Amino acid sequence: QAVLTQPPSVSGAPGQRVTISCTGSSSNIGAGYDVHWYQQLPGTAPKLLIYGNSNRPSGVPDRFSGSKSDTSASLAITGLQAEDEADYYCQSYDSSVSESYVFGTGTKVTVL
Amino acid sequence: QVQLQESGPGLVKPSETLSLTCTFSGDSSSNYYWSWIRQPPGKGLEWMAYISNSGNTNYNPSLKSRVTISGDMSKNRFSLRLTSVTAADTAVYYCARDDSSTYFAYWGQGTLATVSS
Numbered sequence: 001q002a003v004l005t006q007p008p009s010v011s012g013a014p015g016q017r018v019t020i021s022c023t024g025s026s027s028n029i030g031a032g033y034d035v036h037w038y039q040q041l042p043g044t045a046p047k048l049l050i051y052g053n054s055n056r057p058s059g060v061p062d063r064f065s066g067s068k069s070d071t072s073a074s075l076a077i078t079g080l081q082a083e084d085e086a087d088y089y090c091q092s093y094d095s096s097v098s099e100s101y102v103f104g105t106g107t108k109v110t111v112l
Numbered sequence: 113q114v115q116l117q118e119s120g121p122g123l124v125k126p127s128e129t130l131s132l133t134c135t136f137s138g139d140s141s142s143n144y145y146w147s148w149i150r151q152p153p154g155k156g157l158e159w160m161a162y163i164s165n166s167g168n169t170n171y172n173p174s175l176k177s178r179v180t181i182s183g184d185m186s187k188n189r190f191s192l193r194l195t196s197v198t199a200a201d202t203a204v205y206y207c208a209r210d211d212s213s214t215y216f217a218y219w220g221q222g223t224l225a226t227v228s229s
Contacts, residue, residue, distance in 0.1 A: 002156055036215035038157075045206055045219040046157065057217070089157055093214050097173045101147070101159040101214070 003028060004090050004104035011110040012080045020107045022073045022090035028102055030071035033093040037066055037075045040087040049088070050075060077109070085111045114138040116207050116220035123226050124201075130194040130225055134207030137188065145210040146183065148192045150203040151222075162210070163190055197227045 005023040012018040022035060029035055035053050038046035048057055050066035053073065063084075065076045073092075077084055090104035120132040134146070147162040161171045161181040169181050175194075183190030194201060204224050208216040 002158075034214055038216075045222050046216075047219070048215060048217050051213065051215045051217075091157075091215065098170060100170060100172055101162075101210075103157040103159065106156040 002105045003094060003096075003102045004092060006088075006090060006104040006107045008105070009108045009110065011112055012077075013112045014080055014082065016080050017076060017078045018080055018109060019077075020075045020088055020090075020109070022075070022104045024071050024073075024092060024102075025096075026071060027096035028071075028092045028094040029068065029073060031095055033095075035066065035068050035073035036091045037064075038089045038091065040089065042086070046089060080109075080111055082111050085109055114209065114218045116209065116218055118205060118207050118220045118223040120205065120223045120225055122224065123228060124197055125229050126198055126227055127196055130192075130197050130201065130227075132192045132194075132205055132207075132223065132225070133189055134191070134220060135189045136207075136209070143212045145212065146190050147208050147210060147216065148181065149206045149208055149216070151206070152200070152203040160194075161192065199227050201225070202227045 010018050037050035039049045040046045053068040054066045063079050067074050088107045094102045115137045117135050124130045145162045145164050148160040151157050163169050163181045163183045178195045180193045204222040206222045207220045209218040
């Protein structure tokens with residue numbers, strides 16, 4: 001049961017900029033926990049894309065950027081490319097019942 | 113190079129117990145948290161449980177009554193048991209590592225477990 005809400009889908013033409021929102025609450029993102037983002041290509045395991053709200057692991061293009069504010073976070077992809085077509089998930093930590101990891105509902109990015 | 117590899121039966125009958133093992137390479141002496149995460153076909157990710165290198169465990173409250181995580185870090189492996197499975201437990205099961213930073217930097221490739229008679 002995902003407690004972070006994302007739009008089911010976003011789309012854009014090659015070269016455009018798209019953003020994905022991740023909405024949480026006062027027990028997770030609003031409590032100060034960091035937000036992380038994963039990219040999941042079809043048939044593969046998720047791959048860490050952004051950690052600590054806005055940091056990119058080595059090898060991730062700078063076309064990907066993240067931000068966080070209050071109880072929500074966003075992932076932006078600028079200069080959209082065909083290989084960016086994938087599912088994207090946000091993830092944080094939640095302290096409402098027992099401290100645990102929580103994921104977003106996931107967003108399918110389609111390159112038109 | 114950190115690698116994780118899941119293994120499991122592939123097919124489990126309803127009401128039985130699903131047992132999975134994750135074997136990993138790399139350092140096992142630091143303060144890591146080893147998790148199981150699952151993904152039903154066509155659906156999103158769900159964190160299930162973790163075990164730390166020191167043996168501390170934590171469970172997703174929605175699964176706590178049916179899940180047990182255990183580990184033998186000296187042999188670089190940890191396991192998951194999920195009891196009383198139903199078709200809703202059909203999923204790809206991933207193991208993953210958190211380096212005490214609250215995110216999963218390393219993932220296994222996943223193993224599909226199908227619940228069917």
